[in-house]
Each structure stands twice: as structure tokens, then as C-alpha cells.
Amino acid sequence: MTDIWPTELKVSKDRRTLTVSFNDGASYALPAEMLRVLSPSAEVQGHGPGQGVTVPGKRLVAIASMTPTGNYAVRIGFDDGHDSGIFTWAYLGELGESGAEKFADYEKALAEKGLSRDPR
Structure with missing residues (x-):
């Protein structure tokens, strides 16, 4: 178990951003x-x-739902129907810290495969 956990999970009005604040003061x-x-x-x-x-074509995807999963995670549902991702507190923190690099790798993979972030 980790000693770091979220104190707030807040979805923006347009449903395109999740702000996560942690008990250590970090916020992403x-x-x-x-x-x-x-x-x-x-x-x-x-x-x-x-x-x-x-996964291509998700530039405009929005968060449709969030369901607590035990004391360690949240299941996030998206408006494209995908809802099987269980995001642990540790993984949300990892995305906050290194998500930009991971997303850059994703964009590189899209380019290498001739795919786009834009919906068809």
C-alpha cells in the first residue's frame, strides 16, 4: 500500500480534464x-x-463516468464506450508525473503507424 492517495478527483465542466489532488500536495x-x-x-x-x-482518434473523447473501486482506484468510463480501465492512485500519480513523456511516445507510435489523434 502507498501512503499517497487522492484528496480530490474533479472532472472539468467540458469533461475533458480530470484534476487529481493528492495528500502530499501534488496536483495534476x-x-x-x-x-x-x-x-x-x-x-x-x-x-x-x-x-x-x-488507439487512434481520441482527441475529442470526454469522461462520461467515474466509479470508485475499493480504496485504491477509480474506474473511468469515456463517452466512446470504453469503461474497463481501473486507474489506481499510483497510476494516476505516475500519469501526473510522467504522462507528458508517455503521451509523446503515444504520438510517435501514431505517426509511425500512419494514425491520427483526430476522429475519422
Whole structure:
């Protein structure tokens, strides 16, 4: 167990940003698109090493729902129907700290595969 946990989870009015504030004073604004394409779900990450999927077309995705999962995570549902990602407090903190780098890697993978962030 970690000693770091969120003190507030707040979805913006346009539903495109989740702000997470932690008990250590850290606070992060996490774009819905980043949360969606870096979802910890098996649908995105695969079931083993090297099985991850590069998800295109999610620039305009919004957060549709958030459901607490035990005392350690939140399940985030998106308006494209994806709702199987269980985001642990540790993973939300990781996205806050290194999400920009992870998202840059995602954009590079899109470009290498000839895919776009824009919906079709």
C-alpha cells in the first residue's frame, strides 16, 4: 500500500480534464484523451508484454463516468464506450508525473503507424 492517495478527483465542466489532488500536495490536470489512450485496461495494454494497442482518434473523447473501486482506484468510463480501465492512485500519480513523456511516445507510435489523434 502507498501512503499517497487522492484528496480530490474533479472532472472539468467540458469533461475533458480530470484534476487529481493528492495528500502530499501534488496536483495534476490529466487530459481525458491521455487517460483514454493510456488506459490500464487489457483492451489497451494487452494481456502481456508487447501486446499494447495504439488507439487512434481520441482527441475529442470526454469522461462520461467515474466509479470508485475499493480504496485504491477509480474506474473511468469515456463517452466512446470504453469503461474497463481501473486507474489506481499510483497510476494516476505516475500519469501526473510522467504522462507528458508517455503521451509523446503515444504520438510517435501514431505517426509511425500512419494514425491520427483526430476522429475519422
